[in-house]
Amino acid sequence: MAVTKKAMTLNLTDQEMAVLERMCDKKELSKTALIRQALRLYQLVDTRMEKGEKLFFEHEQTKEKSDLVLL
Amino acid sequence: MSDRYEVLILEAATNDVAKASLIVDIARDAIEAAQRAFTEFHSKNGGSPEHAHWDWTKKFQLTVDYELTYKMLGIECGGQVQGLMLIAVGKDCKIPSQKGKNLVYVDYLSAAPWNSKATTATPKYKLVGKVLLQAAVELSEDEGFRGRIGLHSLPQSETWYTNIGMTDLGKDTAYLNLKYFEMTPEQASAFQKG
Numbered sequence: 001m002a003v004t005k006k007a008m009t010l011n012l013t014d015q016e017m018a019v020l021e022r023m024c025d026k027k028e029l030s031k032t033a034l035i036r037q038a039l040r041l042y043q044l045v046d047t048r049m050e051k052g053e054k055l056f057f058e059h060e061q062t063k064e065k066s067d068l069v070l071l
Numbered sequence: 072m073s074d075r076y077e078v079l080i081l082e083a084a085t086n087d088v089a090k091a092s093l094i095v096d097i098a099r100d101a102i103e104a105a106q107r108a109f110t111e112f113h114s115k116n117g118g119s120p121e122h123a124h125w126d127w128t129k130k131f132q133l134t135v136d137y138e139l140t141y142k143m144l145g146i147e148c149g150g151q152v153q154g155l156m157l158i159a160v161g162k163d164c165k166i167p168s169q170k171g172k173n174l175v176y177v178d179y180l181s182a183a184p185w186n187s188k189a190t191t192a193t194p195k196y197k198l199v200g201k202v203l204l205q206a207a208v209e210l211s212e213d214e215g216f217r218g219r220i221g222l223h224s225l226p227q228s229e230t231w232y233t234n235i236g237m238t239d240l241g242k243d244t245a246y247l248n249l250k251y252f253e254m255t256p257e258q259a260s261a262f263q264k265g
Contacts, residue, residue, distance in 0.1 A: 001076060001095065001209045028172055033215030037161050037173060040139040047136055 010035070073098055078206075080148060081197040083186070089196060091148035093206055097155070101145065102131045105152035105183070112184045120189035121225040122181045130157050130179060141178075144206055146199050154182040154199035158207055160214055162221065165240055166253050174219035174253065175211040180204065189227060204235075208259045218259025223249040235262055 012020065024034050045055055055068045076093045094101070106127045113123055133141040140160055146153045162176040182199040184190040208218045223246050224232050233239055237252040254262065 001074075001093075001206065001213055003074060003095075003213070026171055028217070029215045036139075036214070040161050044137050044140050 072096065078146065078202050080146065080153065080199055080202060083194040083197045086197075089148055091146050091153065091196075091202075093202065094145045094147055095142065095206075095210075096134070097143050097145040097152075099128075099131055101147075101152060102127050102143065102155070105145065105155060108151065109184055112190070116184070116191060120181075120184070120187055121227050122179075123184075123190075125179060125181065127155055127157075127179075133157065133178075142210070144203060146202060148196060152183060153186055153196050154180075154203055156180040156203040156207065158210065160210070161216075164219055164253060165221065165251065166238055166255060169219060169253070169255060172219060173214070173216050174221045175207050175214065175216060177204065177207050177220055177222035180207075180222070200231075201235075205263060208254065208263055211259070217256035218263070219254060219256060220259065221251065221253040223247070223251050225249065235265070 020031055020034065023029075024031055027034060027037075029037065049055060056065050057068060058065045074095045076095070078091050078093045080089050080091045081087065082089050109127070127143075131143055134143050134157070142158050142160065144156045144158070156177060157179040159176040159178050161173050164170060164172045164174050180200060180203055181187070182194075182196075186194045186196045186199050188194055204220070207220050211218050211220050222232070223243060226249075229239075229250050229252075232252045236258045237254045238258065240251045240253060242248050243251045
């Protein structure tokens, strides 16, 4: 079920690359898969916030809520 | 833009193989036609499967608003949609051994009512649900999620998800008290071979 994809070059700092590689190890994903997942999540959050929704985290035990500040 | 792939289902009466198309990113007009046919079948033939109230045209909007996350897939055979599935790409796994990993979440899946034993004593086609679920596993592999999928099951389908080897994580009080099932990479591999 392979969908046609387009290639691009991505320039990252050493720090960004280190984070990317760390996240890839943790999630068992390739760099491409991780970037695609990040883009999906960013679009989902952005669209919901545009609709007037608010994004926050809730601690599983304490139920304490904190807003997520996006750039 | 839709992509089509040839898949095989079975004529329920004869077990003859029927060539069908798996459509990824199925178009709005096809969904609307399918919903009209599903509704007409329910009103003529009765039967009340637990998903009879699902409105696929409303669910389709998710694939427009969140185009990278939600995808709608359908099986078409004999000029008619035989089953539909809505998936969300990239949710988190709940099985402790898979914690932190991503999966494809099957939000809704159903065969057309004329293919469902819950609606008719003489279903037209078999394997529609299985082929759709296999497509979800394949999409999970394409995304690098190694075939991991998850779903909440209606009570009428719990036995089937157990029988195909998914892990039953019990009732989810945060989601209509429906049982939550997940498939690990190993279970996905066995499912695809079976």
